[in-house]
Amino acid sequence: xxxxxxxxxxxxxxxxxxxxxxxxxxxxxxxxxxxxxxxxxxxxxxxxxxxxxxxxxxxxxxxxxxxxxxxxxxxxxxxxxxxxxxxxxxxxxxxxxxxxxxxxxxxxxxxxxxxxxxxxxxxxxxxxxxxxxxxxxxxxxxxxxxxxxxxxxxxxxxxxxxxxxxxxxxxxxxxxxxxxxxxxxxxxxxxxxxxxxxxxxxxxxxxxxxxxxxxxxxxxxxxxxxxxxxxxxxxxxxxxxxxxxxxxxxxxxxxxxxxxxxxxxxxxxxxxxxxxxxxxxxxxxxxxxx
Numbered sequence: 068x069x070x071x072x073x074x075x076x077x078x079x080x081x082x083x084x085x086x087x088x089x090x091x092x093x094x095x096x097x098x099x100x101x102x103x104x105x106x107x108x109x110x111x112x113x114x115x116x117x118x119x120x121x122x123x124x125x126x127x128x129x130x131x132x133x134x135x136x137x138x139x140x141x142x143x144x145x146x147x148x149x150x151x152x153x154x155x156x157x158x159x160x161x162x163x164x165x166x167x168x169x170x171x172x173x174x175x176x177x178x179x180x181x182x183x184x185x186x187x188x189x190x191x192x193x194x195x196x197x198x199x200x201x202x203x204x205x206x207x208x209x210x211x212x213x214x215x216x217x218x219x220x221x222x223x224x225x226x227x228x229x230x231x232x233x234x235x236x237x238x239x240x241x242x243x244x245x246x247x248x249x250x251x252x253x254x255x256x257x258x259x260x261x262x263x264x265x266x267x268x269x270x271x272x273x274x275x276x277x278x279x280x281x282x283x284x285x286x287x288x289x290x291x292x293x294x295x296x297x298x299x300x301x302x303x304x305x306x307x308x309x310x311x312x313x314x315x316x317x318x319x320x321x322x323x324x325x326x327x328x329x330x331x332x333x334x335x336x337x338x339x340x341x342x343x344x345x346x347x348x349x350x351x352x353x354x355x356x357x
Contacts (some may be wrong), residue, residue: 166177194224
């Protein structure tokens with residue numbers, strides 16, 4: 068039973084089936100635009116994004132667009148319209164790929180993605196809230212189809228928004244980054260491990276108590292046997308020793324023999340005479356009585 072409990076505890080701690088795991092991917096975000104004041108191309112590449120839970124984990128690229136109405140930056144309204152600097156309305160209508168940039172909040176992620184997809188966006192980038200800084204969070208948006216969805220930090224998103232407000236075309240390339248796996252132990256597994264551990268401790272303690280009681284009893288019995296042996300040896304040492312002689316009175320060496328070894332007495336044999344006058348060989352008495 069103890070072995071079964073050990074295996075159960077290891078199962079609860081180690082096996083993924085005892086808990087759950089979260090797999091997610093970072094996104095490598097590359098931006099490219101031309102600064103009008105200096106006419107220089109500015110490039111930026113960072114593994115700063117995170118793919119949504121239901122998003123296809125694949126690469127996508129295109130010019131970035133954002134909601135035309137400043138009050139609808141979250142992209143929650145079904146009739147939201149997007150402006151894509153550097154791309155004509157006709158190109159958008161003809162299905163040229165572009166990427167929608169919207170703010171977090173106001174509605175569910177799924178609604179943002181579906182609204183942008185209806186306007187022809189091939190991907191949606193959601194930038195986080197200001198209080199989150201450059202951090203990204205888990206996004207659940209089941210039912211958004213083949214639209215690629217990632218989240219970036221607040222500062223990254225606002226930097227791009229400021230460029231779009233200046234009507235500067237920004238090209239974005241999104242590629243799959245690093246795969247991450249987080250393991251979680253469920254509450255039920257924790258309770259099971261705690262109960263199994265306590266049970267193991269109780270069984271171990273009971274076994275130790277039983278073991279030391281048995282050892283104590285065995286030691287006491289050994290001590291008692293040693294005391295009895297000492298008394299027996301002392302009593303035997305007080306018995307009369309006698310050397311057998313031929314023709315002596317009381318012992319007929321021709322007819323008598325030792326009751327234990329069943330050998331006849333011989334002249335000059337040493338025997339012990341018991342208080343009851345019974346005669347035994349000297350070499351036999353000690354092993355028999357002790």
